[in-house]
Amino acid sequence: MKSNFVAVAAIGTAALLTVTACSSSKGGGGSQSKTTATVSAACAPYKDYLGHSGKTVTMFGSILSPESDSLNKSWAAFEKCTGIKISYTGSNDFESQLPVQVQGGSAPNLAIIPQPGLLAQMVKTGQVKAPPAGTVANEANWNAAWKSYGSVNGTFYAAPMSANMKSLVWYSPKLFAAKGYTIPTTWAQLMSLSAKIAADGVKPWCGGIGSGTATGWPATDWVEEAVLGTYGGQVYDDWISHKVKFTDPKIEAAMKTVASYMQNPAWVNGGIGGVKSIATTTFQDAGVPITKGTCGMLQQASFYEAQWPKGTTVSPTGDVFAFYLPAVNSSISTPVEGGGEFVTAFSSDPATQAVQNYLSSPEWADSRIKVAPGWVSANEKVDQSLYTDPIDKISAKYLADSSATFRFDASDAMPAAVGSGAEWKAMTEWFGSGKSIDAVAKEIDAAWPN
C-alpha cells in the first residue's frame, strides 16, 4: 500500500513538472519570434511606428476565425517591420468576459468593442486610456456620427475599425428578372412590389429572429430601420438616450410599419410557415427560401453574405443579391443603419499606442481589404477600388457617403439591460406569441435602468 502511494505521488509530481515545463516553453516561444527592425523599402510605410521592437500587445475581441485569421494577416507586415507582436484572442463570450477582466485588473492592452453601450460602461470603470494624438488625427476620416459613437460624454476614446451595413434587402435577381420585377427605390414601390409578388403566389418576405441566447436581435434591426427611415436622426438619437420612450406614439408607429409587412399573414413567412415561425426560425436559415424561389425578400445586414448555402452566387445577376432599403419617409436623406467595432485601449504604453495609431490609419484598412472580402471600413480615405465583392462595394458606398444619415445600431448603443436583454425578449414575444405593440413597448420601457 505504501509503495502504491509513493508511486501515485511520483506520477503526480512528474505530471506537474511536465506541465509546468510545457507552459513555460510555450510562453518563451512567443517572445522569440521577433525580427530585428531595419528600415528597408518594404518597411518604409511603417517608419512612424518604429522603436518598440520586442513588445507584445494583447488584443481581445469578439471576432472569430476565419475573420480573425484575416485580421492577423492584415497586420503581419506591420509586425515584421516594427517588431511589435500583436496577440489577438477572440471569444464569443466577449461581452461578458471583458468587464470581468477589466474589473479584475487584468484587462487586455486593446479591446475591440462592437457596442458603444459597452464602451461607455468600460469608460465608467476609469481604466480606458485616452487615445494618442495620431489616432485623434485619423478620426477626421470618418463621418462625424462615427466619432460620436467612439466618444463617451463628449470625450473621444475609441476609433472605429470595421463597419457593416444593415440597411439592405436580400433578393433573388433570377426571380426578379424572370417575373419582370424592378428594384424599388422608394418605400411605396417596395410595398407595391410586395403586393405584386404576393399576387403572383409567392410570399414576398421571409425572416427569422432565432439566434441562441441573442434571439430577437434581427427584429430590433427592423424596428430601428423603420424609426430612422420615418423620423430621421434626431428622433433616433433621442430614442437611444430614452428621451423618446418605446411607448412614444412615434416608436409605436414605426413598430406598426414593421408589422404591416413582417406580420402580414399574406406576406410572410415565405417558404417557412406563418407569422409565428419567424420567432422559431434561426436568422441563419431565414434566407434559404430565397434560393429556392419560395420567398421574395429578406431584410438583413451585409454580413448575412456568409450565411448563404455553399454554391450560392452573390452578384447582381446571380442567385442572390441585395438592394438598399429605401427610407419610409422620402424626406429623410439616405438613412443608413450600421454596426462596427471600436478599438479601445486599456494601456497607454507606446507599443499599444503605435498599434492603435496603425489600426486607425487608412493604410491598415486598405491592407485588411486586400486580404479577404466581406470586410468594409467606413474610413472615407480608403481606396474604394480595392473592394472586390459586390456586397462590400454597395456597403462601402453607403457607409462612406458623407451626405447619408448614418446611425449606429440602436440596440447596441442602448444600455445592455435593454438593448441586449429586454428588447430581444419583448420582440420575440411580439412575433412568437402575438403580444400587442403597446404591451411590447411597455415591457421594454419598464426594463430601462434608472
Place this chain on the structure above:
Amino acid sequence: MTTTTPPAITTATDEPPVRKVRRAFSSPLASVAVVILAVLWTVPVLGLFVTSLRPKADVASSGWWTVFSHPHFTLSNYNTVLFKGGYNVNSGLAPYIVNSLAITIPATIIPIILASMAAYVLAWVRFKGSDAIFFTIFALQVVPLQMSLVPLLQLYSGGAHIGGITVIPALHLHGSLAEVWLSHTMFSLPLAVFLLHNFISQLPESVIEAARVDGASHLRVYRSIVLPLSMPAIASFAIFQFLWVWNDLLVSLTFAAKTTAAQPLTAQLQQLTGSFGSHLELLTAGAFVSIIIPMIVFFSLQRYFVKGMLAGSVKG
C-alpha cells in the same frame, strides 16, 4: 471499511432491510422501469451523435430522426474538428485535448493532496477550534464561485493590501495555467475536505491508535494508514473533480483566456461555431470528441465510485 452488524431490528419477515431493498430493485417490473429510464435518458445523446454524422445542409433543414427514413451520413464533421480546424481552431482540436489534460490533472491532484491532509487533521488531531474550522470550511460551499471570480482575478493581478501593507504580493501569473489550477483548487476544497473528512473520521480508531502507540508520527499515520484506507473516497472525489474541471468553461475563460494557446477544449468548442454561429454542425462532433477522455476516467475509476458515493453518507 468496518463490517458492522446491523442493529437487531426485527421486521415481519426477519429479513435484513438491505436485502429487502435489493430484492425490490431486482424485480422484473423495476428492471423494465430502469430500461425505459435508461432509453429516455439516452435519446438526446443519440440525437447528438446522429447529428454529428449528418451534413450541414441536412442539419439545417430537418430533424435528426429523419435519418431513419433517409439515411445520409458523413464523417466530414469529425474530419474538420479533429484534423483541419479552421474555425478559430487551428490544426484541429487535438492540441486542446492536451491543454485540457494539463489543466485537469493538476487541478485534480492538488486539491486531493491538500484536502486529504486537512481532513485527517480535522478528524484525528484534537485541537481547540477544530470543529469551528471544519464547519467554516463546510459553510464555504454555499459561496457561489461566480461571486469570487472578480476578487480572485484582482488578487492574482494586484495582490492583497491592507492599509498599505502587502499581505499577498501580486502573483504575476498572467493567464498562465497556474492561475487556473489555483482557482480550481480553491473552488473545490470545501467539498473535498467535507467529503474526505466524513470518510476519514469513520476509519477504525483502533488502527490509528495502534500506530500512534508504536510511535508513528502524524505524517506517517496519514501516509501509511489514512491514505490507503480512504482510496474509495479519494477516487470518487477524483472522478467528481476531474469531470467538473474537464467540463468547466467559466473558470478557464476567466483565468486562461489571455492566450488561445493555453485554452482548454471547452473554450475551443465554444469558438468552433464561428461568428454568428455559422458552423453549428461542428459543435456536435466536437462534443463527442471531448467526451472520450472523461469516459475513460469514469470507467477506469467507476468500481470505486459507488463505494465512495456512500462515503460519509451512512454511519457505519
